[in-house]
Amino acid sequence: MTDNYRLSTNFFAIIVAGGSGSRMQTDVPKQFLLLNGKPILQHTIERFLAVPLPIQVILVLPARDQFIWQTLCDQHNFHPAIQTVNGGATRFQSVRNGLNSIQEEAGLVAVHDGVRPFISSEIIQNSFETAARTGSAVTCVLVKDSVRVVGADGVSQAVDRNRYRLVQTPQTFQLDLFRQAFQSEEQPFFTDCASVIEFAGFPITLIDGSYENIKITTPDDLR
Ligand SMILES: Nc1ccn([C@@H]2O[C@H](COP(=O)(O)OP(=O)(O)OP(=O)(O)O)[C@@H](O)[C@H]2O)c(=O)n1
Numbered sequence: 001m002t003d004n005y006r007l008s009t010n011f012f013a014i015i016v017a018g019g020s021g022s023r024m025q026t027d028v029p030k031q032f033l034l035l036n037g038k039p040i041l042q043h044t045i046e047r048f049l050a051v052p053l054p055i056q057v058i059l060v061l062p063a064r065d066q067f068i069w070q071t072l073c074d075q076h077n078f079h080p081a082i083q084t085v086n087g088g089a090t091r092f093q094s095v096r097n098g099l100n101s102i103q104e105e106a107g108l109v110a111v112h113d114g115v116r117p118f119i120s121s122e123i124i125q126n127s128f129e130t131a132a133r134t135g136s137a138v139t140c141v142l143v144k145d146s147v148r149v150v151g152a153d154g155v156s157q158a159v160d161r162n163r164y165r166l167v168q169t170p171q172t173f174q175l176d177l178f179r180q181a182f183q184s185e186e187q188p189f190f191t192d193c194a195s196v197i198e199f200a201g202f203p204i205t206l207i208d209g210s211y212e213n214i215k216i217t218t219p220d221d222l223r
């Protein structure tokens with residue numbers, strides 16, 4: 001496709017870091033843990049700021065964590081020109097808070113987990129380019145292990161793993177359809193933005209992610 005969309009649209013990235021990290025079981029929220037001497041969240045933000053597109057970054061953090069984040073930024077001399085908004089009780093609500101801070105009518109919005117610090121510039125650019133073309137771009141990888149489904153009776157059965165994908169972020173969308181989808185009432189099965197978009201009746205385009213693009217969820221992931 002041509003590069004015209006690069007000149008004619010607004011680019012936003014909502015980086016969600018509003019969770020409590022209960023599965024990580026650390027006193028400090030996992031997004032603030034140090035990785036190679038820098039907070040995980042700083043690595044993630046730097047990846048987006050390094051992309052050669054004029055991306056406006058919106059960081060979503062719980063109100064209680066704003067002070068600790070500012071302190072960490074001072075310690076690491078990291079003062080990016082980004083907007084920070086308060087998180088919500090769930091990921092859906094955190095994304096919606098980030099979305100509500102966008103004033104522009106049109107554009108492309110990427111949503112990325114603050115705890116996926118190994119995202120590449122190539123995937124971020126591909127997600128914007130694909131969403132410009134099709135409306136959505138949801139990053140995913142093929143399943144490498146064998147997969148079984150377990151029934152209510154505890155009996156398991158092999159399934160065809162080629163029919164499944166493991167979903168990552170970024171998940172990138174045209175702003176108008178993203179706004180429409182986030183007017184839906186929150187549902188318990190909204191585990192990501194793609195499920196919100198799908199619930200609203202919009203199609204999902206999958207793009208290739210990477211096995212490096214892990215979500216730091218449990219202590220094993222840090223190692
Ligand atoms: N209310 C919430 C919950 C989650 N997130 C963000 O969504 C991403 C993916 O969520 P997850 O890994 O589950 O993070 P936590 O909710 O912090 O972890 P846990 O589920 O173990 O408590 C994280 O970057 C997290 O900060 C968020 O912004 N607001």
Ligand SMILES: C[C@](O)(CO)[C@H](O)COP(=O)(O)O
Nearest residue numbers: 091113167168169191192215
């Ligand atoms: C958005 C996500 O990272 C895509 O894989 C995932 O759904 C987040 O799930 P979590 O239970 O909030 O970690």
